[in-house]
Amino acid sequence: MTVSSTTPGPIPITIITGFLGSGKTTLILNLLPQLKSSANPSYKLALLKNEFGDLAVDSQLASSSAISGVQELLNGCICCNLVGQLGPALSELRETVNPDRIIIETSGSAFPATLAMEVNRLSKSNEETGEGGGYVLDGVVSVIDVENWKGYEDTSYTAKIQAKYTDLIVFNKWEGCDERRFDECLDRVHDLELDHVAWVKSDKGWVDMGVVFGVDGGLARDLTEEQHGHGHDHKHDHQSEVEVLSIELKGTGGGGVDAGKLSTLLKAAPKDEVYRIKAVLTIAPGSVVRNSDDDSAGDDKGGRYILNWAFGRWTFTPIGQDTSEHESSNGVLLRMTMILARYESNKWKKKLEAGGVLELAGDGEKGELVVNKIA
Numbered sequence: 001m002t003v004s005s006t007t008p009g010p011i012p013i014t015i016i017t018g019f020l021g022s023g024k025t026t027l028i029l030n031l032l033p034q035l036k037s038s039a040n041p042s043y044k045l046a047l048l049k050n051e052f053g054d055l056a057v058d059s060q061l062a063s064s065s066a067i068s069g070v071q072e073l074l075n076g077c078i079c080c081n082l083v084g085q086l087g088p089a090l091s092e093l094r095e096t097v098n099p100d101r102i103i104i105e106t107s108g109s110a111f112p113a114t115l116a117m118e119v120n121r122l123s124k125s126n127e128e129t130g131e132g133g134g135y136v137l138d139g140v141v142s143v144i145d146v147e148n149w150k151g152y153e154d155t156s157y158t159a160k161i162q163a164k165y166t167d168l169i170v171f172n173k174w175e176g177c178d179e180r181r182f183d184e185c186l187d188r189v190h191d192l193e194l195d196h197v198a199w200v201k202s203d204k205g206w207v208d209m210g211v212v213f214g215v216d217g218g219l220a221r222d223l224t225e226e227q228h229g230h231g232h233d234h235k236h237d238h239q240s241e242v243e244v245l246s247i248e249l250k251g252t253g254g255g256g257v258d259a260g261k262l263s264t265l266l267k268a269a270p271k272d273e274v275y276r277i278k279a280v281l282t283i284a285p286g287s288v289v290r291n292s293d294d295d296s297a298g299d300d301k302g303g304r305y306i307l308n309w310a311f312g313r314w315t316f317t318p319i320g321q322d323t324s325e326h327e328s329s330n331g332v333l334l335r336m337t338m339i340l341a342r343y344e345s346n347k348w349k350k351k352l353e354a355g356g357v358l359e360l361a362g363d364g365e366k367g368e369l370v371v372n373k374i375a
Contacts, residue, residue, distance in 0.1 A: 010123065010136040011099060013090075014213060015115050017106045018143030020242070020275040020339055021310030023172040024105050026205035027143055027212075034209040035101070046099035048089055050106050086118050090135065101213070102135070116140055141212055142166040146174035146185045148271070148311050169199040170207055242275060243345035246374045247352065249281075249334035251360050251367030256284030256302050257334050258361040263290070265357045266314050273344045277309035279336035280319070280329035284361030289316040307336075333367070334358065345373045 018024050028047065036043045086104075093102060104115060119137045169189065174182050189199070200211050249257065262281075269277065283289055285302035297305065297316035304319040329335040336358070340348055349371050352358060360367040 010134045011094060011102055012138040012213070013102045013104060013119055013135050014138045015104045015106065015119070015140045016143065017115075017140065017166070018170075018172075019145065021148065022143040022145040023202070023205050024143050025308075027141075027170060027172070027202065027207060028103055028105060030206040031103075031209050031212060044097055044099040044101075046093045046097050046102045048086075048093065048102060048104045050104075086115070087122050090122065101138075138213060139167040141168045141170060143170045143172050144185065144189070145311070146171050146182055147177055148173070166197060168212065169197055170202050170212075171199060172202045172205060174201055175204060243340045243342060244374050245336075245338040245340065245345055245349060245352075246372045247279075247334070247336040247338065247358065248332060248370045249336075249358050249360070249367050250370070251333065251365050256282040256287070256361055258359050259283050259287035259289050261357055261359055266292070266309055269309070269312070271311050273341050273348070274338060275310070275341065276339040277307065277314070277336065278339075279307040279334060280332075281305055281307060281334040281336070287361065291315045333360070349373060 016024050016028065032045055035045055090102065093099060104119075106115065116137060119135060123135050123137065171182070171185065174185075186199075200207055266277070282304050283298070283302045286300055287302060288300050289297045289305060291297050292313040292315070298318050306317040306319060308315050308317070338348060352371050353369065355366065355369075358367075358369055
C-alpha cells in the first residue's frame, strides 16, 4: 500500500474495535512506523481514543510513540452517551493536526456499527454543506484475542456484535495457542455468518498496513440505522457487561507505590473476574518493576510508569521526564482503573479497601486509598 504525506480531499477514518484486552493499542502502535517511514517522514496519524473510566492510559502510550495528535473521550461509551462528542473531537484533530489519517479506537464495550453510522452522517453532512476537509470511512477493523476468545464469546453480546459489524478481523494472541484453539475461534466467527469478512493473523500484534488500511469498507460505509436495527435499548445491555472501579492512592510517605505488593495483586487477579487493570503511578526508589514475562521494566531509581494489565499479562512503560501527562493522572502517586466482570466490583472494592495491596513503600505512611465504582 502506498501512502501520501498529504491527504487530497476527505480524511480517511479507520475504526478499530475489539473486546477488552484484545490488543487494539498494540496493533495501532505497530502501524505507526509503517505509515511514518523514510518514504513518508511527514505522514501524520491522529488517534481518537475512548477510554473506560476517568483515566487516560492508552492515549498516553500513543502520545509517547510519535502519533501526531491524540484526543481522549473519557468516562463514557463512544457509541452511547459520548457519540455526540465525536464530531467536535474530529474537528479539533482536523484543525490542530490536519492529519493524513484518523484512527478511532473504541473502548472494549463499544458497538462499531453506531460509530460507522455517525462517521457516515458526518461525511454526508460535510458534502451537503460544502465544507472542505471532510471525512470518509475507510473501514471497521475488529481485533479478536484468540487465547481468551473462548472465555467470553458465549456470554458477551458485545463481543459478538463487534465481530459481526466489521470489514476486517485481526486474530491476535494466537501464537501461544494450539491450532485447535484457533480453529475453534474461527468456527465461532463463522457461526456469526461472517464468511464474507476478510481476516488475517497478526504477528504478535503486527499486521501489514496495506491489509488494515484501504479495505473494502462497503459494509461499514453503507450501514444505516434501519439496516442495523439500532435502538437505544442496547445501552444497558452492553455497558452492564462490565463494572469499573476508579482508584486513587494519595500521600507522600516512601516516595512512591510499594512495587512488591502491587506485583502480588497483578499475579493473583483472576482472569474471569478482572478483565483489565490500567494505571499511571510512581514507583518508590529502590524498587524494580517487572513485566509479566519477568523482564525488568526499569532500574531501582523508581520513577513514573504506565501499567497495562490484561488477562494475567502486564507491562510497565516508563514515562519520560519530557512527557506531558494527561490531567487525569498528573500529580497523583497512583491513578488506576479496574475493569471487572459483572457483579465483581463490590467484592474488589472491599478487598482493596482492606489494605495490604495498594500502599506506599516504607514503614511509615501507608497513604490514603480512595476507591469509587463509576460504572
